[in-house]
Amino acid sequence: xxxxxxxxxPRKLGLVIDLDTCVxxxxxxxxxxxxxxxxxxxxLSDQDPYGAEVSGAWLNRVHSFEVVPDGEVVGxxxxxxxxxxxxxxxxxxxxxxxxxxxxxxxxxxxxxGIVLVEEDKCIGCGLCAWACPYGARExxxxxxxxxxxxxxxxxxxNETLDEADRTPACxxxxxxxxxxxxxxxxxESDVSKLVAExxxxxxxxxxxxxxxxxxxxPRQRKPLSAxxxxxxxxxxxxxxxxxxxxxxxxxx
Amino acid sequence: xxxxxxxxxxxxxxxxxxxxxxMLGLGLLDPAHIATKLAHVVALALISAGLLSSTxxxxxxxxxxxxxxxxxxxxxxxxxxxxxxxxxxxxxxAWLAVIEGRYFWLPGLLGMAMSLFxxxxxxxxxxxxxxxxxxxxxxxxxxxLLFAIAGGLMIALFVAACSGAVERLLPAGAxxxxxxxxxxxxxWRMRMRELAPLSTQESATGLxxxxxxxxxxxxxxxxxxxxxxxxxRVGRKHAAKLWKIAVSFGAVVPAMLLLVLMVWAQGGMAGAxxxxxxxxxxxxxxxxxRWLFFAEARHAVMNYYGG
Ligand code: SF4
Ligand code: SF4
Ligand code: SF4
Numbered sequence: 001x002x003x004x005x006x007x008x009x010p011r012k013l014g015l016v017i018d019l020d021t022c023v024x025x026x027x028x029x030x031x032x033x034x035x036x037x038x039x040x041x042x043x044l045s046d047q048d049p050y051g052a053e054v055s056g057a058w059l060n061r062v063h064s065f066e067v068v069p070d071g072e073v074v075g076x077x078x079x080x081x082x083x084x085x086x087x088x089x090x091x092x093x094x095x096x097x098x099x100x101x102x103x104x105x106x107x108x109x110x111x112x113g114i115v116l117v118e119e120d121k122c123i124g125c126g127l128c129a130w131a132c133p134y135g136a137r138e139x140x141x142x143x144x145x146x147x148x149x150x151x152x153x154x155x156x157x158n159e160t161l162d163e164a165d166r167t168p169a170c171x172x173x174x175x176x177x178x179x180x181x182x183x184x185x186x187x188e189s190d191v192s193k194l195v196a197e198x199x200x201x202x203x204x205x206x207x208x209x210x211x212x213x214x215x216x217x218p219r220q221r222k223p224l225s226a227x228x229x230x231x232x233x234x235x236x237x238x239x240x241x242x243x244x245x246x247x248x249x250x251x252x
Numbered sequence: 253x254x255x256x257x258x259x260x261x262x263x264x265x266x267x268x269x270x271x272x273x274x275m276l277g278l279g280l281l282d283p284a285h286i287a288t289k290l291a292h293v294v295a296l297a298l299i300s301a302g303l304l305s306s307t308x309x310x311x312x313x314x315x316x317x318x319x320x321x322x323x324x325x326x327x328x329x330x331x332x333x334x335x336x337x338x339x340x341x342x343x344x345x346a347w348l349a350v351i352e353g354r355y356f357w358l359p360g361l362l363g364m365a366m367s368l369f370x371x372x373x374x375x376x377x378x379x380x381x382x383x384x385x386x387x388x389x390x391x392x393x394x395x396x397l398l399f400a401i402a403g404g405l406m407i408a409l410f411v412a413a414c415s416g417a418v419e420r421l422l423p424a425g426a427x428x429x430x431x432x433x434x435x436x437x438x439x440w441r442m443r444m445r446e447l448a449p450l451s452t453q454e455s456a457t458g459l460x461x462x463x464x465x466x467x468x469x470x471x472x473x474x475x476x477x478x479x480x481x482x483x484x485r486v487g488r489k490h491a492a493k494l495w496k497i498a499v500s501f502g503a504v505v506p507a508m509l510l511l512v513l514m515v516w517a518q519g520g521m522a523g524a525x526x527x528x529x530x531x532x533x534x535x536x537x538x539x540x541x542r543w544l545f546f547a548e549a550r551h552a553v554m555n556y557y558g559g
Contacts (some may be wrong), residue, residue, distance in 0.1 A: 020461075029471070036313055053474055061471035063556055065453070069463035082468055083459055087556065102319035102329035114453065120320055124311015127328055132255075133383040133451065137555035138477040144311025200541065201458045204451045207382055207552065227423045 004098055005110035012185035013111045013151055014091050014212035016170065016194055020219050022178035024084030028170035032060040032088070032149075039154045041119040045142035053218035057140045059149040060170055061089035083218055086179065088170070089136035089149035090203065090211030091115050097128035097137060097148075113185070113212060114153060119145040133207045156181070180248070184212050199246055253384065254484040255546035262306035263374060264538050265325070266335075267396065270299030272365040273342050273405025276349075277364030280408055280422065280462050284353035285415040291407065292346035299342075303335055316527035338366040371400045378545075386444040386549040395440055398433035399538060405429050406506065406531045410512070413523035423513040430510065430534075434503045437541065444548065467558035482551035490535035491548055493538050502537020506530040 014237070037044040045150075046056030063085045069078035091108075098106045101140055105121035106128050108114070124144040129137040137148045152168035153163060163171060171179040180189030191214075200214035216244050238246050258519070264465035272295040275281075281288040307313045322329040348356050375396035378387040405426035411416050453467070454460030473481075486494075509530035513523060 035302065050486050055472075055474050055476050057477065058471075063455055063467065063470040063471050064468045065459060066468040067459050067462040068463070078463070082447070083457070084459060085556075087471075095455065099325040100328065100377075101379065102322050102326045102332060103315070104322050121315070123319055125319070125324075125328065126309070127377070128312075128483065129478070130551070131381055131383060133552035134456075135478045135482075135556055139311060139481075141477070143312075155540065203458060203550065204455050205457060206450055217458060220464070245400075 004095065004108055007109055007187060008093060009108075009113035010185065011111065011183045012091075012093070012212045013156070014113070014183070014184050014191075014214075015088070015151075015168070016182070016184075016191045016200060016214050016216060017082050017086055018176075018178040018180070018198075018216040019031060019085065020173075020216060021176045022062075022084040022086060023122065023176050024082075025175060026062050026162045027173050027175060028060055028086055029058060029060050029181060031124070031169045031173035034057035035059055035152065035155070036147075036150065040150045041147070042140055042143035042145055044147060047139055047141055048124060057138045057147045059138075059147060060086060062086045074195040079221070081218070081221070086170075087136070088213075089115060089151075090213040091134075091149075093212060096131040096133075096207075097207060100127045102127070107124065114151045114181075115148070116153070117146050118150055119143070121176055122146050125135075133204055133209065134211075140164060149220055152182075176232070253546045253549045253551060256309055256545045257287065258305045258308040258548065260539065260542045263396075264302075264535070265298050265305070266302030267371060267400040267475070267538075268336075268535065269295050270371050270405040270517075271392040271400035271402070272298065272407040273338075273367045273404070274364040274401065275404040275408040276366065277345060277360040279355045279357065281411055282417065283349040286457075287411045287414040287484055289350045289353075289512075291411045292342075294351050294407075296339075296342060296346060299339075301333070302422075305509050312490075327373055327376040330368060332368060334370040334373050338363065341366060358440060368397060368400070371396055384549050385447055385552075385553045387545075389440070389443060391436055391440040391443065394436045395433065397531070398436055399541075400427060400464045401537065402426060402429035402433045403531075403534060406510075406527070406534055409486050409510075410524060410527040410531050413481045413519050413527045416519035416544060418513060418517045418519045418527075420517050421512055421519070425509045426445055427510040427514065428504065428509060429435050430507055434499070439440045449550075451552045451555055453559070467556075470557060478553055479557055480503050481556060482553055484547055486544075486547040491544060494544055496536045498540035498544060500537070502541055505533040509533075529556050 033044055044057045048054050065077060065082060065083050065085055068080045091113055095108055098108050103121045103123055105118045107116060122145040124139060126139055128146055137146055141149045155168060156166055158166060167181050171181045180191050182189045184191055186192060195214045198216040200216050202211050276292060276295060278339035284400040295536050301353055307316050310316060319332045321332050341359040345363050348354055372393050375393035379392035382388050409426050412422055457465050459465050509526050513526055
């Protein structure tokens, strides 16, 4: 059924992604593909895998953005920075990808809010990928069905795995601990607290999709000049070699 | 958006087919004449060809029947249901005209209403997508409907000329529909060009509070499904040229020919030739218009791929 379940769902399982700590290593991208190509649904195919125009279906990708503070002179208003930006399905509460689906293949689970594609029903029309403003759905060109993040549904409820592994592949593998999984519908959960503490945000709130996944914005940084100011301007508490050098130079 | 030939062909052909079916349903043409009988067959053929070409881009066309199930929420599903249901009155009307040479208002008017509603459903598939701002307006279904009506009237005129009877009313009606269609289309395009983007790279990343955001590195080097499907960009120069082609062929040429027919209401060979030329030019212009409809529309996801 592609009508959305009565909202809100009792639980809202999703991810919290920390843009401050992500180092852009793409480990989550690779582990996501690795797990999901052998898991839920058809394998994630690649086209022209060893050729010059290699491409394929991925459920999670890392983009990198450059942010330049606004100002007349580059660097004057602050320093430019690079932000690595992992992106997978946000399991939106008001998911437009679900309601456009003509076959009922796309659906949002009523109990935990996970958005899934039932591949045996999907005709590969691609309309859901058009409806998603985030680019979270990619067609598998070999199977002709739509692929998307499953929130690793075959891990998180999988009792044959160790407790520590019952978390999405991307979360489990992240070396910087930049991805967190939990119930965002429960204000007492670790992820909800993290979002409250760090001021987590929605992507493109103006699209009205009400994403479950949240992003933690990068922390404000101390500019470089603030750390090197000590030696440059104020030498009163310099000691040791620098203190001696300071005194000597003053005498000349 | 990528202008897929199968979708452009589908919307153009089925639009013309449903337009013609609607005019036949109004009973404007002499049902006993061979040209009208042929027109019924042509309308059904255009609609079927359009539907077939629309299944050409599916990944799994063998289960296309499943697309009929979600009419409660999906415009694509509604379109599928309507397309099939509309065959009933249209085939009934065609049967009456072809076999019995008569017109009956019940299947006629029903077929007309259902044909136009099917075109409306097609347009709503695009108009309902908030992620493609250029399409997300009521002007989109208005354009699709008016183009279908104008096209239908022009085919009807051609058929009437072939059967030797052209009254002034038909070319005048076609001209009015054509003018209305292009007026709305021009408004649609002006709206698109003046749009302030709903989403930006800043809102897509949430990083606007730090400064202006620019893509530094794509997630990988080559194209992917998203950039192929939604990253299509047409140069301003080419868009301007194509728009001129669309307007010249789709509006100016047919309008002049329709004027000629209006003043000099003439059936037979000469009339059919003029009406046929108008129709051919209109169809060519419509293809260019449809191509631009896709090629010029920008998808919100491109904020993650550098615009
Ligand atoms: S991120 Fe895209 S695919 Fe995922 S639920 Fe939202 S609209 Fe649908
Ligand atoms: S591609 Fe599949 S899941 Fe997406 S809208 Fe079409 S049928 Fe539904
Ligand atoms: S939750 Fe699973 S499917 Fe989704 S991005 Fe992470 S690894 Fe991929």
